Amino acid sequence: MAEIDWVALSIFVFFFALVTVMGFFAARWKAGPVNEHLDEWGLGGRQFGTWITWFLIGGDFYTAYTVIAVPALVYAVGAYGFFALPYTIIVYPFVFAIMPILWKVAHKNGYVTAADVVHGTYHSRGLELVVALTGIVATMPYIALQLIGMGVVIKAMGLSGEWPIIAAFIILALYTYSSGLRAPALIAFVKDIMIYIVVLAAVVIVPYKLGGYGAIFSAANDAFTAKGGATGILLKPSQYLAYATLALGSAFAAFMYPHTLTGVFASKSADTIRKNAILLPAYTLLLGLIALLGYMGHAAKLKLSSPNEVVPTLFQTLFPSWFAGFAFAAIAIGALVPAAVMSIGAANLFTRNVWKSYINPDITHAGEASVAKITSLVVKVGALAFILFLPVQFALDLQLLGGLWILQTFPALVFGLFTRWFRAEGLLLGWAAGIGWGSWTAWSNGMKPLASLTLGGDTYTFFVGLGALILNIVVAAVATALLRMVLPEGKGATARS
């Protein structure tokens, strides 16, 4: 792969240049005063209808890293890696039931972030701060992973060194700075259409070349059997609980992230979100098909030095250069959309819930927009530094912990939509218990997302994040019950505004 593939590279550069122009042009699309109000820069003017929201959330939820990592996991461990499919199905009934309510609260009060909602509900600066910091910290390694995804395809084209990624990221940082959320929203159209073309071509042409889906599954089955059969194309009974809890925990975590919530808050009505809960599963079909690329790697008998190479190598082996270039461009552009939205989401949190709450409470709307713009640059440089100076494994481990962490903001954000029973102090304690126990357990298991519990001689292995969430809720409920006995009225902590 030391040779540079010029055909693939030219196609790649063409599409990359196209979206760069679109990114800068986006500031004028559905134009509003981008520099004067955070609603404009950070939420695209809160005006995105059903289709734009569909492309935007689809574009930033199903990330480039997904396209690389899900098939890599399926290639490496088989059926267990497929939990991404049930996860991205059951997330939508949840989105349909919860997110329109959250949107209404945010819309009525002009909230931009999850931490705004939490502060508005509980009037607790402490709870607001931990929700904001959890969001920012969980997002940073997620951005770094998008860079890793981009790096894999750039390397596959024969380019070496760090400069292509640095160049791509500087371009991304500049147009996000000038256009805000409008840039990824516009680019998401191109990205999603390209990814649909690539995947639909792959799932038709690859089985045709490899002898059909039956042959692909049986080749994968043979490969896992040859490896000793610890995992396979069906789950082992010991994996059932892990599979189900990973799917459920991930589904609850998915829309707690700043980037997905930014997509929710940017839509123009609660109905936009409901319609999207019906329409977004189309991307899940795509994701399931992408996951199968992992098995196609076994059927094509690819020689890989790392499972992450399965998708790029598959395209290079089975498709002409021009189509491989198109596929790589789709994946790289697929990294830009989520990276932009994530940095905007993190910047919104910092501006609203750290800067405004602690440094300058009298900040103007224009001031908020400029703080957020600068923060988005800092966040991206931070993610870049992550990749350049720290081992890749570190970003992977942190992203995994990030999923566990962000899930611990669930009670603070969601419960308040239905009941005012919980107290901020209780929720804070629950958050701390969940984060503490979850991080410690994941770390002591060698950064695996699974924990084991032995009850009556049987061992149950489950997703740490979900266990931590249960602990979190129990602690929050007990602490609240105790507090309510001691201080029946509270001290304004739960008073309605």
Added chain:
Amino acid sequence: MWALLLIPFIGLLWVPFYNFAEPSLFGFPFFYWYQFAWVPITSLLIWLVYRSRTPDETEE
């Protein structure tokens, strides 16, 4: 009607119910096509709930 939203959770989280190779469909083992089938089913269930609910009065 809102209870319809719980059906995908039951159908997908009770893993022993679908962890089989047979019957296969177009070469896909049951485990795979069963989970794929839940994508349109879930969309349909959400749509049914969406249709049955009373629209927000103050929206749009």
